[in-house]
Amino acid sequence: MVHSSKSTHKGQHVGYIRVSTLEQSTSRQLVDVELDRVFTEKTSAKTVERPELQACIQYLREGDTLHVHSLDRVCRSGAGDAVMLVETLNAKGVSVVFHKEGMSFNGSMTAAQKGVLGILASVAQMERELILERQREGIAAAKALGKHMGRPKTSLNEDELKRLVAEGLSVSAIAKQLGSTRQSVYRRMEALGLR
Structure with a gap:
């Protein structure tokens, strides 16, 4: 072999x-x-x-x-x-x-x-x-009908945000209480001069 x-x-x-x-x-x-x-x-x-x-x-x-x-x-x-x-x-x-x-x-x-x-x-x-x-x-059709695409917009209550910041809560805790994201809280805090 x-x-x-x-x-x-x-x-x-x-x-x-x-x-x-x-x-x-x-x-x-x-x-x-x-x-x-x-x-x-x-x-x-x-x-x-x-x-x-x-x-x-x-x-x-x-x-x-x-x-x-x-x-x-x-x-x-x-x-x-x-x-x-x-x-x-x-x-x-x-x-x-x-x-x-x-x-x-x-x-x-x-x-x-x-x-x-x-x-x-x-x-x-x-x-x-x-x-x-x-x-x-599909996105164009939905926009034409006035539907919002992407993440839902959250409106943060300005007075509530100021109160929670004054209480010394963390951004994560504030976001949780307001039903928002940390990024949204950060942006709003910056806009209001709270950071």
Whole structure:
């Protein structure tokens, strides 16, 4: 029996998880995938500054597999991002799996694979842009109807605020008593010359 001199190292299963805002949960991505290492990022899809993605790419070695929940987690400015990521990692001997789309790449891509990946990445980007467009339209419609968008405005009772400050209460305690935020109390105190 002839043994190959090539290493039989299976490599690691590495996950890249990204959500757009600090409030969003990363828990729904790659839940059923057993991973050796996970790189998590909370940043907008629009930004090119993705330190965790860059760290992930640097970390990956030949024989490793990168697991990504869906194409829109890595696309920044269009389909080219996904194709470039896959080509870069495949050249290093790293496999790439996009779970939502059911796509796996573990070698040089054919023209057909590049085309399909490009199309799916474009669709993912279009979906994201449609969501933002609908969100902007909804906000504009609500404003046109006179609805206030954002945090509810709080009106702080000036006399009550002065009394609580005179009593020596902390800003946190004042905010709690007035049903407001500390930031609002600070701003009002500054406006009234109480700070």
